[in-house]
Amino acid sequence: MKNKLQKEYDAIVELTKSESFINGEFVKFSKQVVKKACEIMEVKRAGVWIFDEGAKSLNSIVLIDSAKYLKNVSIKTSDYPNYMQAVQAKRSIIANNALTNKDTRELAEDYLDKIGISSMLDNGIREGKKTLGVLCLEHVGQQRKWAVNEISFAGTLSDLLSQAYILGEIKETKEELITKRKELEEANIALKNILTRFEDEKNQSKENIANNIEKNIIPIISEMKSSKGHCPELIQQLEVSITNINSSFYKRLAKFNMNLSPTEVKVCQMIKSGYQGKEIAEMLGLSFATVETHKKNIRKKLDLTGKAVNLKVYLNNLEV
Numbered sequence: 424m425k426n427k428l429q430k431e432y433d434a435i436v437e438l439t440k441s442e443s444f445i446n447g448e449f450v451k452f453s454k455q456v457v458k459k460a461c462e463i464m465e466v467k468r469a470g471v472w473i474f475d476e477g478a479k480s481l482n483s484i485v486l487i488d489s490a491k492y493l494k495n496v497s498i499k500t501s502d503y504p505n506y507m508q509a510v511q512a513k514r515s516i517i518a519n520n521a522l523t524n525k526d527t528r529e530l531a532e533d534y535l536d537k538i539g540i541s542s543m544l545d546n547g548i549r550e551g552k553k554t555l556g557v558l559c560l561e562h563v564g565q566q567r568k569w570a571v572n573e574i575s576f577a578g579t580l581s582d583l584l585s586q587a588y589i590l591g592e593i594k595e596t597k598e599e600l601i602t603k604r605k606e607l608e609e610a611n612i613a614l615k616n617i618l619t620r621f622e623d624e625k626n627q628s629k630e631n632i633a634n635n636i637e638k639n640i641i642p643i644i645s646e647m648k649s650s651k652g653h654c655p656e657l658i659q660q661l662e663v664s665i666t667n668i669n670s671s672f673y674k675r676l677a678k679f680n681m682n683l684s685p686t687e688v689k690v691c692q693m694i695k696s697g698y699q700g701k702e703i704a705e706m707l708g709l710s711f712a713t714v715e716t717h718k719k720n721i722r723k724k725l726d727l728t729g730k731a732v733n734l735k736v737y738l739n740n741l742e743v
Contacts, residue, residue, distance in 0.1 A: 427463070431576040434459045438583055447591030449584075453485040454492075456580050460560055461487055464573060467563045468540065471548070471584065473556035474500075481507065481556065488538075503529050511554045515578060516545040519568045521561075542567040544574065546581035550589055558584060683724060690717045695738040 438444060438459060443452040453471040460469050470486035479500055486493040500507040509516050509526035518524035521543040522531050534540070542562040548555045558581040683691065686707070693703045704714045722728050727737065 428572055430463050431572065434463050435576075435579055435583070438580075444583065444587050445590070447587055447589070447594045449588050449591045450484055452587040453584060456558070456584055457485045457487050460558070460577070460580055461490070463576065464544075464560055466560050468538070468561040470559050470561075471556065472559060473548070474554065478507075478511075478554075481510075498534075502533075505529050510545065510547060510557050514547055515574060516543065517569055517574060518543040518545075520566050539563045541565060542569070544569050544577050546577050548581050548584045548588065550585060550592075555585070555588060557581075683721065687717050687721050687724075690714065691721060691738055694718070694735050697735065 438452075438455060441452065441455060442448075443455060457469045457471060461467070468486075468488045470483045472481045472483050474481055480497050481500060482497040483493075483495045486495060506516075506526055506529055513526075516524075516526050518527040519542050521527045521535055521540055524543075527535070527543050538561075540561045540563055544560040544562075546558045548557060558577065560577055686709075689707060690703060693706065698706070700711055700714045700718070703709070704711045707714070709717075718734065719728075722734060725734075725737065727734065
């Protein structure tokens with residue numbers, strides 16, 4: 424039959440290999456620890472208690488009495504200041520006589536006497552210097568002197584509880600970071616989509632403006648040129664301004680690096696806008712034959728010679 428030291432060692436090994444410990448499932452692991460403590464330490468009553476935010480109360484998350492799980496309870500720290508101070512400050516409270524021990528005696532009237540607890544062995548559960556709570560082992564019946572190995576075993580159990588709590592926080596933080604990262608990635612995708620849509624709308628708006636200029640403004644300029652009393656300087660300034668506004672099409676042609684001459688680019692612009700050869704000749708002050716020569720050169724430079732491709736359709740389909 425195993426001696427007690429061997430049982431304590433085996434219990435620690437078993438607990439450290441449990442999935443609840445490895446995964447940081449603190450409440451589930453606390454149940455395993457309390458159950459194992461009652462079994463090895465031969466105590467009827469044991470529990471894991473955790474301070475709330477601000478340490479205003481100490482709340483049981485697991486409480487066993489005579490192998491039965493009890494409803495969780497809460498006690499105010501202000502009701503038992505000496506005990507609470509000892510829990511915060513000490514690694515272990517070793518109360519062989521809990522009724523007279525200076526750290527536990529204030530619990531006598533409201534707690535110890537009612538249940539018949541004579542001895543207590545409490546060990547703090549900590550995260551660094553912060554006390555999270557306490558593992559409380561309570562002996563019912565005659566007073567009990569806690570052995571050195573029992574005190575050490577209880578301390579190890581509380582250390583395992585501390586590690587499980589920290590592992591749980593790390594896991595929770597990791598999951599939060601993964602969620603935040605996913606949300607950020609989704610937000611970036613949404614932003615990219617918005618920017619892309621905005622850019623598309625902006626380009627479409629520019630295209631619409633350009634088409635309106637080509638169809639409505641340029642013919643007016645042509646008429647102004649042919650009219651008497653016009654001011655060449657003002658018309659020239661107007662043509663330059665319109666060319667600057669309507670530069671997107673020129674940029675498209677430049678991208679393809681077809682070595683089009685400035686006049687050929689203008690012809691392309693007017694073909695794209697739907698003007699016929701005679702209209703282009705009139706507006707540019709060229710002969711019809713010259714415009715036709717330009718159109719042939721343009722098709723050649725765009726590698727359209729001999730192909731059944733409409734030049735206007737081709738120009739309108741050029742992409743940036």
